[in-house]
Amino acid sequence: MERNAAFAARLRKGERLVGTFVKTPSPAVVEILGSVGLDFLVLDAEHAALGREAIDLCLLAARAAGIPTIVRVPVATPEWTMTALDCGAAGVMAPHVHSREQALSIAAAMRFGRNGRGFSPSTPAAGYGRRSVAEHLERSADETVLVCQIEDPDGAAAAQDIAALPGVDGLFVGPVDLGVACGLEPGSSELSDLCRKIVSVASQEGARTGMFLGSAREVPAWEEAGASFFLVKTDQAFLRAGAAAALASG
DSSP, X not given: OHHHHHHHHHHHHTOOEEEEEEOXXXXXXXXXXXXXXXXXXXXXXXXXXXXXXXXXXXXXXXXXXXXXEXXXXXXXXXXXXXXXXXXXXXXXXXXXXXXXXXXXXXXXXXXXXXXXXXXXXXXXXXXXXXXXXXXXXXXXXXXXXXXXXXXXXXXXXXXXXXXXXTTOOEEEEOHHHHHHHHTOOTTOHHHHHHHHHHHHHHHHTTOEEEEEESOGGGHHHHHHHTOOEEEEEEHHHHHHHHHXXXXXXX
16 A cells, blocks of 8 residues: 555645546456556546446556556445445545535545544455554555545535545546536636636645646646646547557558
């Protein structure tokens, strides 16, 4: 779990981190993407067929490949949060976070203790019992991050309050989701301004902001705006682009 702790420290410091979404429930895909120089991956259990067993196997592959991997859970319930963290995820991305109260509940579910996450020393995250109870309790918070996704008008309005909460390490903005929810055209100046406002208020509260981007060429502009971690495309998009390029060159 040292790699997860190093990743969490880098994210909290605001270092540039570039990753991608994994939507294919395959350990091989995780292992391949873990070898190309990305800083992290996000398993997308919200929009893809990633159940508990698939998450467990994909995180096993992530450990083999040496790449920190967050899980975007389908819904940020304590059960899904515990599943991701027990399986050894470097953190949780919670979709559709729209209020301070909701974020507070999710943050509590990330941590052990009263009204929080259930404890077991026999999980992959605890080294299948290699860690003592005291060690796992002490180290878990340093090894995992909580990223709250802002993708609707209520979430955008509450972004500063959400970012200010202890236990919230970052916000994540999906411009397409946010634009659809707010009735704004993709690529419009209004949508760009809203995204920049979320980045700004998160920075004021000491949280980091991530962005979903269609190309790595967009990273410098959003980094200048204050964002620091980026998800570029998806495994599916890379597969499609690679196949199309191979056919075009034939």
